[in-house]
Amino acid sequence: MTGSDQGRGKPAATARGGCACGAVRIEMTSPATWAWHDHGRATQRAHGAQAGVFVGSWKKRVRVLDEEGLLTRWSEPDTGAVRGFCGRCGTPLLYERPRSPHFVNIPRAVFETGVGREPRYHLNIEAAPAWAYRGEPLGPLKGFPGVLRERPGRRKPVGLSDLF
Ligand SMILES: [Zn+2]
Numbered sequence: 001m002t003g004s005d006q007g008r009g010k011p012a013a014t015a016r017g018g019c020a021c022g023a024v025r026i027e028m029t030s031p032a033t034w035a036w037h038d039h040g041r042a043t044q045r046a047h048g049a050q051a052g053v054f055v056g057s058w059k060k061r062v063r064v065l066d067e068e069g070l071l072t073r074w075s076e077p078d079t080g081a082v083r084g085f086c087g088r089c090g091t092p093l094l095y096e097r098p099r100s101p102h103f104v105n106i107p108r109a110v111f112e113t114g115v116g117r118e119p120r121y122h123l124n125i126e127a128a129p130a131w132a133y134r135g136e137p138l139g140p141l142k143g144f145p146g147v148l149r150e151r152p153g154r155r156k157p158v159g160l161s162d163l164f
Pocket residue numbers: 019020021022023024086087088089090091
């Protein structure tokens with residue numbers, strides 16, 4: 001293969017992942033169409049986290065393997081968006097939005113493999129909580145190996161003008 005053969009015409013890879021208990025598996029043809037951070041309140045709650053990081057793909061490029069029928073869906077009353085999660089372990093697995101009926105978003109963290117795309121976009125950044133970690137400098141916590149601590153007084157509120 002010469003240098004010019006790399007990239008184009010490369011056979012599609014399959015990204016693989018699944019939920020924490022392993023009952024629901026996901027396969028996605030790589031690369032993902034997009035990848036993004038969602039700082040919105042609905043995703044914070046659904047993931048129990050400061051934000052969700054998703055990769056999006058055409059639905060036809062995604063396969064859900066769910067032999068036990070555990071994938072459970074919940075529709076957000078306000079938006080009609082549908083959240084899919086494992087009914088046994090609770091891992092968020094799918095996020096489908098009504099305005100994009102042919103696409104599905106999958107939490108980046110459930111993939112064990114690469115997905116062919118880096119998450120470089122941020123949605124709903126204005127909803128990011130004040131307590132979110134934003135890369136502040138960390139130092140070791142004396143007496144607690146493996147625990148890092150932010151330096152006191154370093155944290156300040158972050159506005160949109162600080163981010164762009
Ligand atoms: Zn599970």
